[in-house]
Amino acid sequence: MQSIMCSSWRCGWRFSINLPSVLRVRPASINASSTNIDHVLHVPVMAEDVLHGLNPQPGQTFIDMTFGAGGITRSILEASPDTTVFTLDRDPLAHSLSCDMAQKYPGRVVSMLGKFSELPGLLKERNKSQNSIDGIIFDLGCSSMQLDYAERGFSLSKDGPLDMRMDGSRFPEQPTAADVLAHIDEEDLFRIIRIYGEEKRARKIARAVTECRYTFRNLRRTFELKELVAAACENENRMDKLQRSAHSATKTFQALRIFVNNELNELNYALILSHMYLKVGGKIATLTFHSLEDRIVKRHFVGNVIENSMDPLPLQYSNHSIVHDKKFVDNIIDSKWKLVNKHVIVPSDEEVQQNPRSRSAKLRVAVKLK
Ligand SMILES: C[S@@+](CC[C@H](N)C(=O)[O-])C[C@H]1O[C@@H](n2cnc3c(N)ncnc32)[C@H](O)[C@@H]1O
Numbered sequence: 001m002q003s004i005m006c007s008s009w010r011c012g013w014r015f016s017i018n019l020p021s022v023l024r025v026r027p028a029s030i031n032a033s034s035t036n037i038d039h040v041l042h043v044p045v046m047a048e049d050v051l052h053g054l055n056p057q058p059g060q061t062f063i064d065m066t067f068g069a070g071g072i073t074r075s076i077l078e079a080s081p082d083t084t085v086f087t088l089d090r091d092p093l094a095h096s097l098s099c100d101m102a103q104k105y106p107g108r109v110v111s112m113l114g115k116f117s118e119l120p121g122l123l124k125e126r127n128k129s130q131n132s133i134d135g136i137i138f139d140l141g142c143s144s145m146q147l148d149y150a151e152r153g154f155s156l157s158k159d160g161p162l163d164m165r166m167d168g169s170r171f172p173e174q175p176t177a178a179d180v181l182a183h184i185d186e187e188d189l190f191r192i193i194r195i196y197g198e199e200k201r202a203r204k205i206a207r208a209v210t211e212c213r214y215t216f217r218n219l220r221r222t223f224e225l226k227e228l229v230a231a232a233c234e235n236e237n238r239m240d241k242l243q244r245s246a247h248s249a250t251k252t253f254q255a256l257r258i259f260v261n262n263e264l265n266e267l268n269y270a271l272i273l274s275h276m277y278l279k280v281g282g283k284i285a286t287l288t289f290h291s292l293e294d295r296i297v298k299r300h301f302v303g304n305v306i307e308n309s310m311d312p313l314p315l316q317y318s319n320h321s322i323v324h325d326k327k328f329v330d331n332i333i334d335s336k337w338k339l340v341n342k343h344v345i346v347p348s349d350e351e352v353q354q355n356p357r358s359r360s361a362k363l364r365v366a367v368k369l370k
Contacts, residue, residue, distance in 0.1 A: 041097070042144040044071030045287055045358040046347050050137060053285045053340060053365035056080040060134035063088065063277065065116060065270060067098045068143040076135075077105050084108050086128065090115045090167045090261075093145060115167070116270030123277065134282050136274045140267065141289040142166070142257070144357070150222075153177060154257060156247050159223040164260045173319050177256045180318070181225070182218040186210040196264075196292065197255030201233050205252055208232035225249065240359070254290065262318060264292060271300040275337075278368040283340070285365045294344075294362050301337045301366045336369040 044050075056062065056076050060083050064073045067087040076083055087098040087109060098111035112122040123129075146152050146166065153163030153176070162178035165171075181189075186206050194202035208228050212219060219225050229249035240246040258264060274284050288294040345363040352359045 042069035042071060043355050043357070044068075044075070045139065045355065045361045046345070046351065046363050047072055047075050049345050049347075049363050050139075050285045050287065051075050051079055053345075053363065054135045054137065054283050056083050056135065058082040060084075061086070061132070062135040062137065063119075063133055063274075064137050065119075065274075066137070066139045067094050067111075068139065069094065069097055069145060070101050072137055072139055073098070073101065073109065076137075077108055082108075084110065086110045086112060086123070086126070086133075088112045088114060088116070088119060088122070090170070091143070091146065092168045092170065094143065113170075116266045116273065119270070119273050119277075128277075130276045131279050133277045134279060136278060136282070136284045138267075138270070138274075138285070139287045140263075140293050153222055154253070155222060156226055156249055156253055159221055162220060162222055162225060162256075164257045166261050171319065175260065175318060177225075177260050178218065178220050180256065180260060181209055182213070192259050193252050193255045195255075196258040197251035197253075198291070199251040199255065201236075201248075204232045205229050222253075225252070244356075258292070259318065264296060267293060267296050268300075271297065275300075275368060280368055280370060282368050283365060284337070284368070285363065288362050288364075289360050297364055301339055301364060303336065337366040338369050340365040340367060 050072055054062070054076070056079050058080050060080070062073075062076055062083065063086045064070075064076070065088050067073060067089040068091075070087070073085045073087055076085055085108065087101075089095055089098065090113070092113060095111060095113040098109060102109035102111050110126060112119075112126075114122050142154055147154050148158075149155075150158035150160035151163070152168075153160045153165075162176060162181065164177040165174055167174060175183075184192075186209075189209060190202050190206035193199045193205055199205065205228075208231065209219065209225075212228060219228065226247065226249045229252050230247070233248035236248050238246045238248055238250075240250075271284075278284065286297045288297055341364070345365075347355075347358040347361050
């Protein structure tokens with residue numbers, strides 16, 4: 001049985017997970033056996049459309065940049081014999097699931113633990129060179145495993161430490177969401193919430209957080225932040241795209257998560273890397289879940305990449321370096337992608353009803369032309 005340890009000295013919790021214990025925190029209605037764990041931990045969004053876009057052929061090699069629970073990798077492995085999938089995920093739990101899958105599909109799954117920006121080193125260790133990959137997949141955002149497990153600190157509906165690091169404790173120096181909130185100044189926090197959360201009440205929320213530091217204590221728990229934001233927004237009623245009520249802290253949580261994980265810089269760099277590793281004629285499929293991600297993807301596919309366009313925010317509160325390398329950026333500006341579909345592909349009404357997480361998904365598929 002695969003077992004992993006996730007711990008954080010920063011927020012005072014330490015826990016050890018093996019897969020059955022993860023399943024114990026799943027809703028009671030989910031009754032997984034150890035043979036189909038990866039099916040129930042995360043329901044892949046638009047898996048058939050992704051597969052149709054990539055059209056895997058026997059002998060081809062893919063990279064699943066966001067393995068999660070492996071739904072999309074599995075569909076590629078099942079669709080065509082003899083395909084190989086290099087899987088990447090920064091989350092140690094996802095990586096452990098990929099190692100499990102590698103045992104079920106001997107010789108066809110190569111599991112890699114790391115961020116997008118670590119890809120070149122990981123592929124080099126595995127003797128994989130540039131221009132050698134047939135297809136690359138991005139299914140962005142958080143997995144249900146991350147959202148559903150309160151200790152990870154992503155969830156608005158379960159109280160937990162304000163962590164939000166997708167990497168778990170891989171980088172002990174990486175600030176958690178609580179660390180950011182404890183140290184950031186009001187103006188910078190305002191910009192993060194405004195830009196990464198597209199939150200109209202960002203000013204009020206940033207003020208409430210910084211005032212709370214002086215009058216109360218640092219925010220350490222997700223529910224503390226959720227309640228503070230709700231109060232700053234005067235408990236305003238909001239609706240999501242399905243006209244269901246949405247909590248007023250949803251966008252603030254999104255903003256912090258993006259910042260803590262440096263998500264947009266990672267994505268921008270990953271698209272540059274994808275171009276480098278795909279063969280001419282190779283395909284890329286991207287599933288985005290909010291307009292910030294989608295804008296970056298669109299810019300790449302129409303050849304409009306601006307150096308450092310993604311770092312308007314105060315990186316001094318994170319331990320992330322700016323991952324852009326001028327050499328790579330110059331490379332991509334010249335490169336060409338061709339979109340396979342004229343219009344973006346969205347999930348069917350039926351899929352949205354069955355899996356509300358898919359409601360904001362946008363799929364784009366492009367071919368590397370040169
Ligand atoms: C929506 S889930 C993917 C779900 C997956 N397609 C499936 O079918 O189960 C997104 C995953 O991407 C991973 N991820 C997000 N940003 C990443 C990055 N910069 N580097 C590596 N993995 C990342 C997250 O840890 C998460 O597990």
